[in-house]
Amino acid sequence: MVIGAESFSTILAPDDRTTSVIFGDGAGAVILRAGEPDELGALQHFDLGSDGSMADLITIRGGGAEQRSSGSPAKPEDGYFRMDGKSVFFAAVRRMAESSRAVLAKTGWGIEDVDRLVAHQANIRIIHAVAGQLGLPPERALMNIERVGNTSAASIPLALADGFACGSLRAGDRVLLTAFGGGATWGSASLVWPALSSELTLPIENATPLLTAH
Template sequence: MSTFSHVRGLGFHVPERIYTNADLEKFVDTNDEWITTRTGIKQRHVVEDETCLDLVYGASVKALADANMDADELTHVIIATFTGDMPVPATSCVLLERLGIKNKVAMDLSAACSGFVYAIEVARALINLDPSAKILICGAEVLTSRVNWEDRSTCVLFGDGAGAAILTAGTEEEPGRVLDTLLSADGKPALNLTIKDSGSAHPYRLGDTVGKENFIEMQGREIYKHAVRSMTAISTEILAKHGLCADDVDVLLPHQANMRIIGAVGKKLGVPEEKVFVNVDKYGNTSAASIPIALAEAKESGFIKNGDLVLLTTFGGGLTWGASLIRF
């Protein structure tokens, strides 16, 4: 017999400092019109003195409070990120110390922008194995540490932030039930979005200088095509699997990459604009943090109401993509 998994609490945290498009004009060869028409982004939050761990901690504390849960009740901590404070130890392990807890299962997960949806599926599997599990999942990124501020095609896209959720077992009738999650990946076009430095294929050597390989490199046109096609296909698949269609979706919450992708996915799925949650204009693309920030903000603002069927869909480097259905 399957065990049902439920979202019990949500929270997000972003840095206070904001870079507007006008701010970027001061040191990047770009302008507000160029950024807005191509991406829909008006501003992004950028770390100043904070680290990825600080963002994770802020989001996690809010999610725990929303779930009315103490940190020590957690059994697992899963953090989706590729911009953690350091390769080792994992950000999840260090978070345990910050939360004042120990002897929990902790691990980081790398699936780029799809990381949070991947973490949902990992949490569901763990809860199915042990219904007493209480799991914190978080998507967090400090992407501005990995952008080339001289590359106007990429640096305008990204921002920093974190979003978190608490998942536990529950009954079929309780709100927040994760109906299903589908995941997929394809390594063939992975080089369309890369950070090549620090991996074993591109090791550091003493005296090496910083180069373009230290930062995000992306073939925007190819990423756009893959993103729209993959997000639409996996969303259609998960709806069909449960005998549902676009009319049954109360809220479509896509990865907040840019407005062109969001608009194209919504149109291809046949979901009206008024049902599509958008906050990319305020935060930019925060990668693994994108879905949980949007989910927490949509719930907090009342965009997601009790009883709503919410469709999450995402796409990221790897290439990875996924979709999840949640009944709130």
């Protein structure tokens, strides 16, 4: 079971409208099992990357080793999440597009083979920009950020759950996942959506897609 959970409400600065109106609390999970590469639900290929030179783009200054070793007491505002929004936008679009292309090359898919793009739900502009960089029609991108906000590590499993529950993800769909986050880190994966029983269509807060790994 792979779980992503966030409680951003505990670290957002109330006066910072660049973050407080975007981020939300959420949790999502995906269950994987051993399987065969040619069966529905099979994960295909992965691409992962990181660049420590961008560590300052997304931070919480207080409470960590850097602050404690500085010899200076933490300021009240150091306990809040901070983000350089403009720089994050450009870095996220570039890295997710590059990573997506790397995964498509490994998988042997052209962009025309991708039925659904499920990107980290950072904001609508980033998702549309990534789709545009790849040459993918924006309507193929699954989005639920307008309803649940940016839930960070929970955003892709929640988007998968939404897509399954509303019928946007169907058995055999070729799906491209991609994400960018603090560190800075990024990654992408390709998979074929499994055949799931309609009995698994639960209220969205409880829906859990099922994938296979090999």
